[in-house]
Amino acid sequence: MADNVIEARGLLKLYGSQRAVDAIDLEIHRGEIFGLLGPNGAGKTTAILMMLGLTEISGGSVEVLGFNPVREPLEVKRRVGYLPDSVGFYDHLTARENLAYTARLLDIPRSQAGRRIMEALESVKLADVVDKRVATFSRGMRQRLGIAEIVMKQAEVAILDEPTSGLDPHATFELLEMIRGLKRTGVAVLLSSHLLDRVQSVCDRVALFNKGKIALMGTVVQLANQVLGAGHPILVEAQGIDVAAALRGVEGVQSVVPEGPQESGGGAWRVMADRDVRAAAAQRIVSAGGSLTRLADLQPSLEEVYTRYFQEARHAA
Amino acid sequence: MPRSAVRRAGSPFTGLRPVFMKELSDHLSSVRMLVLTLFVIVFGALPVGFALNDLRNVVVSDPYLFLRIFTVTPERVGLSFIEALNFIIPLMAIGLGFDSINSEFNRRTLSRVLSQPLYRDALLLGKFLGGLATLAVALVALWLIVLGAGLLLLGLPPRGVEVARGIGFLVVAIAYGGVWLAVAMLFSVIFRSTATSALCSLGLWLFFLILWPMIASVITVGFTPSQFTSIDQMVAVAELGQALERLSPNILFREAVVGLLNPETRSLGFMLPMQMRGAIPGAPLPLDQSLILIWPPLTGLIAGMIVLFTVAYIVFQREEVRA
Ligand SMILES: Nc1ncnc2c1ncn2[C@@H]1O[C@H](COP(=O)(O)OP(=O)(O)OP(=O)(O)O)[C@@H](O)[C@H]1O
Numbered sequence: 001m002a003d004n005v006i007e008a009r010g011l012l013k014l015y016g017s018q019r020a021v022d023a024i025d026l027e028i029h030r031g032e033i034f035g036l037l038g039p040n041g042a043g044k045t046t047a048i049l050m051m052l053g054l055t056e057i058s059g060g061s062v063e064v065l066g067f068n069p070v071r072e073p074l075e076v077k078r079r080v081g082y083l084p085d086s087v088g089f090y091d092h093l094t095a096r097e098n099l100a101y102t103a104r105l106l107d108i109p110r111s112q113a114g115r116r117i118m119e120a121l122e123s124v125k126l127a128d129v130v131d132k133r134v135a136t137f138s139r140g141m142r143q144r145l146g147i148a149e150i151v152m153k154q155a156e157v158a159i160l161d162e163p164t165s166g167l168d169p170h171a172t173f174e175l176l177e178m179i180r181g182l183k184r185t186g187v188a189v190l191l192s193s194h195l196l197d198r199v200q201s202v203c204d205r206v207a208l209f210n211k212g213k214i215a216l217m218g219t220v221v222q223l224a225n226q227v228l229g230a231g232h233p234i235l236v237e238a239q240g241i242d243v244a245a246a247l248r249g250v251e252g253v254q255s256v257v258p259e260g261p262q263e264s265g266g267g268a269w270r271v272m273a274d275r276d277v278r279a280a281a282a283q284r285i286v287s288a289g290g291s292l293t294r295l296a297d298l299q300p301s302l303e304e305v306y307t308r309y310f311q312e313a314r315h316a317a
Numbered sequence: 318m319p320r321s322a323v324r325r326a327g328s329p330f331t332g333l334r335p336v337f338m339k340e341l342s343d344h345l346s347s348v349r350m351l352v353l354t355l356f357v358i359v360f361g362a363l364p365v366g367f368a369l370n371d372l373r374n375v376v377v378s379d380p381y382l383f384l385r386i387f388t389v390t391p392e393r394v395g396l397s398f399i400e401a402l403n404f405i406i407p408l409m410a411i412g413l414g415f416d417s418i419n420s421e422f423n424r425r426t427l428s429r430v431l432s433q434p435l436y437r438d439a440l441l442l443g444k445f446l447g448g449l450a451t452l453a454v455a456l457v458a459l460w461l462i463v464l465g466a467g468l469l470l471l472g473l474p475p476r477g478v479e480v481a482r483g484i485g486f487l488v489v490a491i492a493y494g495g496v497w498l499a500v501a502m503l504f505s506v507i508f509r510s511t512a513t514s515a516l517c518s519l520g521l522w523l524f525f526l527i528l529w530p531m532i533a534s535v536i537t538v539g540f541t542p543s544q545f546t547s548i549d550q551m552v553a554v555a556e557l558g559q560a561l562e563r564l565s566p567n568i569l570f571r572e573a574v575v576g577l578l579n580p581e582t583r584s585l586g587f588m589l590p591m592q593m594r595g596a597i598p599g600a601p602l603p604l605d606q607s608l609i610l611i612w613p614p615l616t617g618l619i620a621g622m623i624v625l626f627t628v629a630y631i632v633f634q635r636e637e638v639r640a
């Protein structure tokens with residue numbers, strides 16, 4: 001309990017007879033980055049709104065930092081930072097004034113507010129536009145201002161709904177860096193997104209959401225094992241020996257398939273094993289007299305997992 | 318789980334103050350407020366200017382000369398200042414309130430603000446009170462300007478009782494503004510489009526200004542027998558007509574204001590000759606009697622404001638915050 005910042009049990013949301021969120025169980029640990037992934041309309045935003053007490057719960061329960069968002073929404077909202085998808089600010093106010101209003105809502109003492117606002121804006125690299133009206137801000141700057149609000153709030157949990165949607169690759173990279181920064185200061189982060197390869201790089205654990213249900217949950221590697229089959233793929237490129245024959249003898253190796261065009265006397269091979277066999281494979285090739293030119297760990301891609309999973313889900317349906 | 322079954326922890330007024338302060342400062346610094354002020358000056362200056370002009374030529378000494386600035390209908394304008402205010406106040410209130418909630422929604426600030434520690438109660442009430450305070454500031458300023466102009470042009474100060482009646486008038490005017498502010502905010506909660514909510518508020522205002530008196534009289538005529546058989550019957554029909562008219566905030570405002578600013582007013586409605594027995598026609602009522610007289614319409618206005626706000630509150634509680 002002490003290590004979970006969010007705990008949902010059988011959390012349910014009905015819109016009429018439609019089950020937008022269908023009895024999900026979810027635990028978010030202290031200090032981790034958790035990714036909520038799923039196609040449009042899967043129910044991610046609905047689940048998030050229930051955690052914040054911003055929409056009614058139809059069944060089940062959820063606790064955030066030990067508080068019930070239905071009965072004690074103020075306690076939850078005091079401690080949780082929320083960045084809605086396509087966040088908006090008051091255009092006629094400056095960045096500083098916008099955060100000052102939030103600071104007053106949070107009842108931050110005036111003596112601290114100014115310093116906390118400036119520090120937060122510096123941490124998201126908006127220090128040089130503090131007194132510009134938000135109307136002039138780009139989408140990426142608005143998202144960063146939303147992160148600054150969470151930093152200023154000194155939230156224990158940050159809930160970010162599609163924080164990277166509509167951002168260019170560079171802005172996405174910067175934003176993910178800021179999310180990592182949140183984690184470094186001990187904040188647990190729950191984020192929903194469609195940008196799978198980006199999410200993969202920051203998330204400790206992910207949940208695949210589909211039609212209101214959590215289809216899969218765990219680390220990216222665990223999901224890959226479940227969906228793509230168990231195994232740990234590596235890439236081996238060597239010259240001068242029969243790579244396939246040499247590697248089939250290594251303990252744990254399940255398959256060795258050529259990757260790309262094979263040249264005479266060498267080439268690249270994709271090796272599937274039930275564990276990380278890079279050390280053993282390197283040793284085998286060298287001792288067999290071959291020259292190892294490349295050895296890489298092939299991370300399973302979340303994109304692959306996602307696509308495959310939803311293909312199968314559609315076929316099953 | 319019905320919301321009513323859930324007990325919420327924490328005060329519903331958490332965060333009320335910052336919302337109120339922001340709303341007030343937003344209004345007072347907005348271009349819209351500037352436009353509304355110009356509008357007030359144009360529409361208020363004409364009747365007041367001409368009324369003062371007429372009053373300067375009055376020879377008989379009138380103990381309530383100052384109040385006449387408000388109530389006299391100058392020949393060249395055909396509109397007394399209080400009649401002008403019957404236009405100005407609703408328009409200002411609607412102008413301040415028609416987009417108060419749906420604009421937050423359209424700017425996508427609503428869910429971000431509501432994810433801070435405050436209840437929707439505080440947001441709605443803070444916005445309402447902010448609008449009401451803005452209205453009050455504008456009305457007090459207007460009132461002071463009229464008073465100052467009277468002082469300059471008539472060359473004599475108002476008596477204490479006139480000032481007291483004038484302050485009573487301010488209270489009535491603010492309550493009247495509150496009714497229309499609550500109407501505008503109710504529509505701003507119901508409709509996502511600001512244009513629709515503005516249109517509906519203005520439509521309702523026109524309805525009460527133009528159509529409702531006609532409808533009320535048509536209904537009353539329908540209940541009128543071809544021949545009255547008793548005086549009781551006559552009284553009943555007259556009272557029906559009056560009760561119908563009083564459903565309109567415009568009528569309530571007019572009654573309350575006339576009762577206050579025309580001290581000679583002895584009754585706001587229908588009166589039988591025998592009720593007048595013993596009264597000296599044309600003699601002004603003392604202030605406390607006038608206050609008793611306007612008490613029903615004033616409480617009517619305040620009650621209407623509270624009911625409308627409550628409806629807006631209930632609708633807002635049920636609304637989804639997501640974009
Ligand atoms: N106010 C509402 N009334 C009825 N149904 C709704 C309402 N809001 C959402 N839904 C339905 O609930 C389901 C889940 O919606 P939700 O917004 O949570 O999905 P999401 O995973 O956030 O999708 P996206 O990736 O598009 O943001 C959708 O099928 C949607 O149609």
Ligand SMILES: [Mg+2]
Pocket residue numbers: 044045046085161
């Ligand atoms: Mg969503």
